[in-house]
């Protein structure tokens with residue numbers, strides 16, 4: 246079953262909370278026809294379903310912690326397989342959150358062709374998240390949880406970037422710029438893939 250997605254282009258989209266991953270992914274989908282899979286959105290959908298698993302996930306996410314690796318990976322894999330016939334490529338947004346998650350992804354699914362590192366300053370991310378929190382309805386867009394998410398990002402996720410830098414597939418994107426200027430840099434990185 247995983248054979249179907251073995252040859253697909255896989256792009257990891259990594260960056261801190263509020264750095265602009267979702268914003269850029271939306272634009273990539275519109276221009277390139279990629280499938281956007283946000284691990285956070287998949288998890289929040291599970292929470293919204295009201296299932297028992299959803300309730301456990303909500304408790305973890307509300308604390309700003311990482312949910313168990315196998316749970317996220319299974320959800321991503323199922324979503325990838327569901328789109329295998331129509332997808333030009335996959336944007337894996339918000340995953341891997343830690344090096345171990347990247348290793349498991351490659352074992353069970355495949356290797357990424359590119360890692361887009363969406364880079365913004367800590368203070369910029371906090372500002373954007375506080376603003377997003379006014380309308381997002383996300384339980385984790387509040388000051389206390391934002392701080393925890395940022396700490397965890399620096400501790401667990403930045404090593405992910407270093408790990409893939411050694412493989413030469415990281416493209417760092419300056420996400421301090423206005424959205425369209427950020428996208429101009431993103432486009433170059435995607436175009437190089439062809």
Ligand SMILES: Nc1ncnc2c1ncn2[C@H]1C[C@H](O)[C@@H](COP(=O)(O)OP(=O)(O)O)O1
Nearest residue numbers: 262263264265266267268373377422423424
């Ligand atoms: N380059 C940019 N300039 C200004 N605001 C931006 C931006 N990119 C994203 N935003 C806004 C949109 C959202 O309200 C908020 C967080 O963006 P997001 O795409 O939801 O981030 P992420 O998915 O990385 O958490 O910041």
Ligand SMILES: [Mg+2]
Nearest residue numbers: 266267283285
């Ligand atoms: Mg997002």
